[in-house]
Amino acid sequence: MDKVICSLLIRSNRMKWTESIVKNGYKTCVKRFHISSRRDTELTSVRYPKLKRGNYSKVTDADVAMFERILPGAERVITEPSELEGYNTDWIKNCRGASQLLLKPKTTDDMSAILKVCNERNLAVVPQGGNTGLVGGSVPVFDEVIISTQQMNEIISLDTLSGILMCQAGCILGNLDNYVSEHNLTMPIDLGAKGSCHIGGNLATNAGGLRLLRYGSLHGSVLGLEAVLPDGEVLDCMSSLRKDNTGYDVKQLFIGSEGTLGIITKAAILCPQKPQAVNVAFLGVDSFSRVLEVFKETKKNLAEILSAFEFLDAESLRVGTDNLKLTSPISDHPFYVLIETSGSNSAHDEEKLTKFLESMMESGKVLDGTVAAENSKIQHIWNLRERVAEGLMHDGYCYKYDVSLPLENFYGLVSDMRDRLGDKVTRVVGYGHVGDGNLHLNATTPEYNTEVMELIEPFIYDWVAKYRGSISAEHGLGFKKRQFIYHSKSRSAVTVMKNIKGIFDPKGIMNPYKTLPDD
């Protein structure tokens, strides 16, 4: 069996993409970010002075010695501040903790042993995968022990008939996709951070991404998982059955739990057949209502071959062309639509797409467009969409929002926010997974600005609640959004969530200050 050995990591916003490297005959990271200094990020405890550290123990020398006995060997118990820096700071440089201890288990038994000690010693912990999360969930707020799944990167098995992949939680998504594609399968999830994020992190955040329109959410694709509970108990839900109605489906609680219930150590994922033919169209339109008209027609005409429907506004495209020096394949327009088709017959799909686009151009709904079937051209177009998050970081500080809204109210939020923030910000952009009703609204300033923050929040959450949207479509609540949970969830639902947390983690050591609001 092939093994994926993932070497060091991302952890930067300087984001130079690098080539894959090959170890043990198998490709490791597909794309990686380079390490850069994160010291310029303000400590979370300083930015949020009202937040008080929970009544947890502090790590002692005796604790470190104990962890070194449990995790023998180099690079598994890390206390060196310079090495901890990247793990203490999130990708978007919004949050920085001050942990003095990083642990890297390799096996479920390792994980069980270290969590048992943490629980007995009342040490708070933060689980960390690829640290690409965008809501401050993956880094400590104070001095929580960081438990990284970086060394839990083995593929356990792949059943090529059923398409069921079993792997450890620290496998990098892009590596898994490379691996299964050699067997004519594909991962049911894809996102811009695939070169760094771990499958365990994907499950813990219930990540959405670019293929959700086609393959649905991870709640459907994950057949089984294994997690270690805060007291060290191993919860075995590692089923590989498509159908299993034997009582409550406990694994579902971990999908989207953001590390607050336990640490996911293994997963069984249903991988669809790899599409034989992929085509991508990039279109220019003159208004957001045209984007919606094109979406309606796309669903009708491309039906079973449609695999992604994304949009960018003109300002989002400029992020790529100005900050990343990408080139647009078409002339300038107020809005852009990216349509991907995936099927089994390239001639059939291409013909269908071309015919559809001709009719869109004739009707005047689409003003300009290009279609790509060749890999490098497809990637060029996808870069314009996938790399907006990266490009925004070049402006300085990024205020990132990820909301669900009914499509008829979708872009109104961006226009209102632009009016509200005016020239106090560098830009306001709107882009995202319009096919899933998921808008990414971002604003940037050269550095963090409290006045801008107070203009955005809670205004944005009130706006979303007014239209019965969700304040987090796919990124989760993490540290930054948990206090606004009531804008999207009822009091009774939050009470049930808190009760569930109490059952799994009675001492509250598991990723404190995340997801659930303070009382």
Ligand code: FAD
């Ligand atoms: P981390 O960032 O390390 O952790 C995220 C959360 O999960 C934290 O709360 C952490 O404590 C918890 N966690 C991590 N591993 C485990 C585990 N094994 N067990 C329990 N809890 C755990 N997200 C989307 O949904 N869609 C997108 O399209 C998308 N695109 C992105 C593009 C870019 C460029 C970037 C930087 C991020 C993007 N994200 C997107 C956000 C992010 O990549 C996802 O949330 C991803 O799933 C996080 O995985 P990770 O391994 O980096 O987790």
Ligand code: MLT
């Ligand atoms: C995306 O869809 O590009 C990601 O969710 C990242 C972002 O929101 O910027």
Ligand code: ZN
């Ligand atoms: Zn997204």
